[in-house]
Structures are given as C-alpha cells and as structure tokens.
Amino acid sequence: MTPTLNLLKNKILERIASGKVSMVPRWHFVLRLIITIALLFAFGALAVFLLSFIFFILPANGSWFLHDFGAPGWVHFFRLFPWLPAILLAISVILLGLVLERFSFVYHRPLIYLGLGTLLVVLAGSLLLAKTPMHRAFYQQSKKTPQSVVGDFYRGFGRMHSDNVYLGTINNVASSTFQIETESGEPLIIMMDERTNCPFGCDLDLDDTVMVMGNRLDGTINAAGVREIRDDEGFFGPPNWRERPPRYGLPREMMWP
Amino acid sequence: MAKTIVITDMEDSPLEKTDEDITRQVQNGDKEAFGELVVRYEAKMIRYGRKFLFGYEDTEDAVQEVFIKTYRNIQSFDATKKFSSWIYRIAHNEFINTIKKKGKEPLPFFDADTLFPHPVSPEKSDRQTHLREAKEMVEACLGKLPPKYREILVLYYLEELSYKEIADVLRVPTATVGVRLKRGRETLQSICQKQGFEL
Numbered sequence: 001m002t003p004t005l006n007l008l009k010n011k012i013l014e015r016i017a018s019g020k021v022s023m024v025p026r027w028h029f030v031l032r033l034i035i036t037i038a039l040l041f042a043f044g045a046l047a048v049f050l051l052s053f054i055f056f057i058l059p060a061n062g063s064w065f066l067h068d069f070g071a072p073g074w075v076h077f078f079r080l081f082p083w084l085p086a087i088l089l090a091i092s093v094i095l096l097g098l099v100l101e102r103f104s105f106v107y108h109r110p111l112i113y114l115g116l117g118t119l120l121v122v123l124a125g126s127l128l129l130a131k132t133p134m135h136r137a138f139y140q141q142s143k144k145t146p147q148s149v150v151g152d153f154y155r156g157f158g159r160m161h162s163d164n165v166y167l168g169t170i171n172n173v174a175s176s177t178f179q180i181e182t183e184s185g186e187p188l189i190i191m192m193d194e195r196t197n198c199p200f201g202c203d204l205d206l207d208d209t210v211m212v213m214g215n216r217l218d219g220t221i222n223a224a225g226v227r228e229i230r231d232d233e234g235f236f237g238p239p240n241w242r243e244r245p246p247r248y249g250l251p252r253e254m255m256w257p
Numbered sequence: 258m259a260k261t262i263v264i265t266d267m268e269d270s271p272l273e274k275t276d277e278d279i280t281r282q283v284q285n286g287d288k289e290a291f292g293e294l295v296v297r298y299e300a301k302m303i304r305y306g307r308k309f310l311f312g313y314e315d316t317e318d319a320v321q322e323v324f325i326k327t328y329r330n331i332q333s334f335d336a337t338k339k340f341s342s343w344i345y346r347i348a349h350n351e352f353i354n355t356i357k358k359k360g361k362e363p364l365p366f367f368d369a370d371t372l373f374p375h376p377v378s379p380e381k382s383d384r385q386t387h388l389r390e391a392k393e394m395v396e397a398c399l400g401k402l403p404p405k406y407r408e409i410l411v412l413y414y415l416e417e418l419s420y421k422e423i424a425d426v427l428r429v430p431t432a433t434v435g436v437r438l439k440r441g442r443e444t445l446q447s448i449c450q451k452q453g454f455e456l
Contacts, residue, residue, distance in 0.1 A: 009295040012324050016288050021325050026284075029333040107428040110374045 036099060043096040044122070050089040051126035056135035057082055057157045059234035062167050062211050068199040069213050069225035076165055076213065082157045093118060139236055159238040166212045166221060167229075167237065170204055178204060180212065183238045188212075189220045197225040204228060209235065276340035283331050291331075294340075295324050301416065302348055308411040309352050311400045312361075319355045323348045342425040345418070349408070349426050362404050368429070370440075375432040398449040406441030413438055 015021045058064035063080040066073040097118055100106045106114055129135075135154075142154035160167070166188060168180030176192045190212050192202060204210065204226070213225040229235045274282075276297065282290040302323055306316040313319075326347050334343050356362055395410050402410070412418045412426065413434075424431040 006296075008299050008321065008324070009292045012295055012321070012328070013289065013292050015325070016291065016328060021328055023332055024329050026332040029330075101428075104425075104428075108424060108430055110430050110432070111372045112374070 036102060040096065040099045043092045043099060044125070047089055047092040047096055047122045048125035048129055050085045050092065051122055052129035053085055053135060053157075054082055054089070055126060055130040056139075056234070057085075057154075060135075060139065060236040061158050061160050061238060062165075062229060062235055063160055065211055065227055065229060065233070065235075066165065066213070068227050069197055073213065073225065076162060080160050080162055080165075085157070093122060096122075136236075158236065164213055164215065166214075166216075168210060168212070170206055170208045170210060173204060173206060180210060187219065188216075190214075190223050190226065191220060192223050192226060196223045199225070199227055201228075202226060209237075277336045277338075280331060280334055280340050281336045283328070284334070284336070291328055294327070294344075298341075298344055299324075302344070305345070305348060305411060305416055306352060308395070308399060308415055309404070309408050310355055311407065313355060313359060315355065319351050320348075323351045326351065339422070339425075341418075342422050345412070345416075345422070345426040346428075352408075353404075356404055364404060368405070368433075368437075370433045370436050371429050374430070375436045394445050394449050398445055398452055401448045401452070402441070402445060406437065406444050409434065409437050410441045410445060 012021075058081075061080075063077055066077040066080070069076075097114055100114060100118065138150055139154045139158060142148070142151035142158070145151045166180070166182060168182040168188060170178050171181050171187070172179035178190050178192075180188050180190060182188060190210075192198075196202065209229045209231075211225075211227045211229055212221055212223050214221045214223040274293075276294065279290050279293050283294070299320070302320045303316065306320045306323075310316050310319065323344070327344055330347070334340065353364065356364060392414050395414055399407060399411075409423065409427070412423050418426070420431050420434045423434045427434070429437075
C-alpha cells in the first residue's frame with residue numbers, strides 16, 4: 001500500500017471521526033422511496049384522470065362530432081380542443097416517465113418501451129375511468145356548485161366557445177328550414193341548401209338535438225353543416241343545457257311532453 | 258521434523274471479506290471499516306477519474322468527494338447487490354458534475370442510443386479482439402474523444418467492467434452499452450488516424 005493511498009484513507013477517516021462527514025440515516029432513503037412511489041401514483045392518477053376527462057368532455061360538449069363536417073369541422077375541432085388538460089396530461093406523462101426512470105427495471109430497457117408502456121397503461125386506465133359515472137357526476141355537480149374549482153373546470157370545458165357552431169333542439173321544421181332553441185333559450189332559424197353537409201342525412205324531426213355549423217346573420221344561420229346528435233353518443237350539452245328524460249326505445253310522444 | 262500448521266482466524270481479516278460484507282459492517286456503525294473500502298477502490302477511482310476527466314485539474318478532489326458521498330449515502334446501498342457498480346455510479350455522477358461545472362465540454366441532454374432496442378454484440382469475443390489495441394488507442398488519443406465515448410471506453414477497456422456493470426453505472430440498457438462502445442471505438446480509430454497514431 002502506497003503512502004498516497006493511506007493518505008486519502010486517513011484524510012477521509014479523519015473527516016468522518018471529526019463529525020464533518022456523517023451518514024445519512026436509513027429512514028431518509030426509505031422516506032425518499034415512499035415519496036417517489038407516491039409521486040408515481042400521483043402523476044399516474046393525474047394522467048389517467050386528464051385523459052379520461054378529455055375522452056368524456058369531447059362528446060359531452062359536442063366538439064367530438066365536428067369532424068363529421070370534414071375539413072372545416074376539423075379546423076373547429078382543433079380550435080375547440082381542450083388544450084389545457086392536454087398540455088397538463090403531456091406534462092404529467094413526462095413527469096411520470098422521469099420518476100419511473102429511477103427504477104432499474106425501467107432504465108435497463110430502451111426508452112421506447114417506457115414511452116409505449118406508460119401510454120398504454122394511462123390509455124387503458126383512462127378508458128376504464130371514462131366508463132365509470134365519475135365524470136358524469138362531477139359534470140352534473142358543476143351545475144349545482146358554481147363556486148368549486150372542479151365545477152369551474154367542468155363548466156369551462158363543457159361549453160363550446162365558437163361563433164360558427166351552434167347546438168340546440170329543433171322546435172319547428174319546414175322543408176329547407178328549421179328552428180332550434182339553444183341552451184340559453186334563444187331561437188335560431190337554420191337555412192339549409194344543396195351545399196349543406198348533413199353527414200347522417202338532412203331528414204330531421206322535432207326535438208332532435210342538432211349541431212349546426214355556419215355563418216350567422218342576426219337570428220338566422222346559413223348552415224354549412226347540420227348533424228343530428230343521438231342520445232347514445234355521450235353528449236351532455238353545455239352547462240345550461242336543459243334536462244330531458246332519456247328517450248331510448250320509447251315512443252317520442254311518451255318522452256317529450 | 259514435524260511441521261506445525263498454524264491456523265489463523267481469517268474471519269475478521271478485511272482481505273477475506275467481500276466489499277458487500279464490509280459495507281454491511283459500515284452500515285452497522287463500524288466507521289473504521291470504511292477505510293478498507295477506500296483502500297480497495299482508491300486506485301480504481303483515481304484511474305477512472307484521471308482518464309474520464311482527462312485534462313481536468315481537480316481529479317483528486319473529485320475522487321475524494323466520491324468517497325465522501327459513498328460514506329454519506331451508504332445506508333441506501335442494498336448489500337445484496339454489487340458494491341463496485343454502486344461506487345462507480347457515484348463516481349460517474351461526480352465526474353459528470355465536474356465536467357458540467359467546468360463547462361469545457363458539451364454533454365448531451367438526451368442520448369438517442371437509449372431510445373430503441375439494439376441487438377447486443379457478444380461481449381467476450383468483442384473484448385478479447387479489441388482489448389490490447391483499444392487500450393493503446395484509448396491511452397494515446399483519449400483527450401480528443403467526447404465524454405460520452407471516453408467514459409464507456411475507459412470503463413470497458415481500462416476498468417474492465419462487464420456490459421451489465423457498465424449498464425448499471427450509466428443507467429442505460431445493456432444493448433446501448435454495445436452500440437456506444439462500437440461507436441466509441443470507431444470515433445477513437447478515426448481520431449487516432451488523424452493524429453498519425455500507428456497500431
């Protein structure tokens with residue numbers, strides 16, 4: 001053993017003996033591990049919640065149906081997309097990946113597996129969560145408790161903010177015209193012509209819920225697109241949307257007084 | 258003449274103990290036993306530091322800091338795992354911090370080699386084929402290599418760690434070690450050729 005080697009050994013042992021260098025207690029590392037695992041679950045749960053929220057809110061506020069109008073519909077779809085939850089989702093997935101990377105079963109595998117695995121787990125979790133009545137319950141709650149943060153979140157994203165897209169219930173039908181009543185109770189006359197895009201047909205009935213895309217002139221809309229929204233498509237309507245009893249499988253006259 | 262056989266009690270001799278046994282002793286409060294770990298690893302750490310931190314002045318300070326951090330964090334070491342990989346990992350972090358502090362060499366934020374799976378080249382034949390020539394090349398042209406390749410070549414050819422151990426130290430997939438070594442060798446060869454180094 002060379003004197004140099006002993007020199008370093010002695011130097012370090014002296015520093016340890018003098019108390020200048022002390023061992024970090026085991027509980028500190030245990031606590032750190034617990035915090036890491038808690039963060040893992042927190043970021044995972046946040047990612048699952050946000051993705052399932054996006055899955056829920058797109059049909060709930062009607063913007064999911066816009067893509068049926070083709071290219072102009074896609075433009076509106078992307079404009080109305082809930083970008084804030086999507087950005088928060090991306091951040092939570094990245095943070096989740098960063099926390100996961102601390103574990104050897106993750107960093108010993110290519111990053112692509114980590115990315116795909118994380119996305120698959122978050123996707124599966126969010127699809128499962130979207131099947132539960134949780135978002136539906138929060139959404140209904142948001143109408144009753146306007147002060148809460150959760151209420152603001154659901155109410156804010158539950159409404160489509162667009163000057164060219166209108167949602168309403170048909171209360172009058174003529175040959176190439178019909179009238180809708182919007183969520184705020186405003187009557188709007190919808191004018192259709194041969195250029196109007198009706199992805200599921202232009203044969204509309206009273207009490208149908210419709211989405212209309214087009215330019216507005218006073219109380220009249222020149223419809224570029226009209227799409228009926230069926231009751232089984234996950235549509236909830238904006239927060240002020242009037243409550244209606246379900247109509248599944250029952251004659252219309254029995255359901256809509 | 259009768260021979261006397263002296264049986265000495267070797268159980269407490271530090272030389273007979275594994276690194277992990279000594280670590281357990283330190284974890285249980287035997288501070289002096291840490292000195293044995295310093296003795297066992299000082300030469301390795303200095304060699305690793307001098308080669309990886311080629312051209313940097315404060316290698317000895319960095320090595321001292323490696324041992325201080327090893328002692329401080331020794332309770333986090335799982336004694337069922339390999340101590341050498343753990344201390345090399347601490348050294349890797351310390352040396353990377355030294356490079357960052359000096360700001361002389363750019364360090365990649367992200368390594369694309371860790372993104373996709375790669376076929377792993379057979380480790381044994383690879384080392385036997387390249388060991389002698391690579392050692393000479395590493396010694397001769399080390400300073401011109403980027404840190405990413407310099408470190409892996411030092412760990413493999415000079416420290417003689419296995420792919421698995423290097424993967425543990427660098428926290429990358431084992432296949433990435435093979436890919437990075439191959440690229441490192443190629444880069445080293447071209448640098449050496451430019452410098453007129455003849456093998």
